[in-house]
Amino acid sequence: MQDDKRKKELLQLFTNISGKTKIVEPMKKIHGTLRDRDAVEREIALVMREILEQGFFKTKLKPIQLARLVSAYYAGKNDTEIARDLGDEKLSKTVARARVRLKLFRELDFKMPFDQDRMEDLLLSGKTMKEVSEDLGVSPSTLREYRHVIEQRDDVTIDPFLERIKDVMEDRDLSEQMTRSATKDSLGEAIDITEAEMIDVT
Incomplete structure (x- = not known):
């Protein structure tokens, strides 16, 4: 009951300030992702650069492409789909070899x-x-x-490097869980009204 009262008070505050009374974007729009995919891929790319610079394996793929490979693999994409995401479906064999080198195995x-x-x-x-x-x-x-x-x-x-990448991916998963949890509250504890998108009902 206390939460409902708080929500009504916040909604009334928005109405008084803006003359708008309905929030049409979900809280995910307001909170944003706590750690977006690009940031995660950039962090993985730094680890990939270390691996390549130390000569642990050779590939035509760049560090950021390897990072996107990792992200796409965990998203459930196959090698052809990953190659397509990297801009060239013909890279599927290159993707497969790099994936195996990074111990991102498939049952097949x-x-x-x-x-x-x-x-x-x-x-x-x-x-x-x-x-x-x-x-x-x-x-x-x-x-x-x-x-x-x-x-x-x-x-x-390269197992120590792979452990670092695993930690980054686990941090991302935790971040996504926290974001999903935050969206369950339709208003949250605090709302930045400059980011919330409202519509007129007058």
Whole structure:
């Protein structure tokens, strides 16, 4: 009851000041996002720049593109969709390799048409890639992609950087939860009337 009284008092205050009595934009418009996507991507891009500058892996993608890749991956987009977001659908293979290097795995990455242990044993046997691919019944290029997945899964070189990126993403998720919580209150504890959009009802 106290909250309802407070809301009525605030609405009456707006009416007295502006002559407008109806708020037509949700509180998300007023509060804004506590941490927008661009800010998150810029922070991730700084980490990506460190990774690239230290030579941990090479890619034609720029730091900000890698940051957008991470954001799009967590948004549920596939490699082709991510490449399209980056401006060129032909980058899908480049996106896939960078994604795997960043340990952003998909279930499909590990669905190999042969026994994984057998592949690893053959790769350690001293045989050439062509010989191993023939034994497994796949093309050398396909074998290289699967080998890349296993190598990156086991490589811990950039794990400290990936933990930092994970922290940024978790902070973003927390921020979004806080924003959603804030929008549940139709007026909130305080409203900036210069940002609230009103309509005349007179």
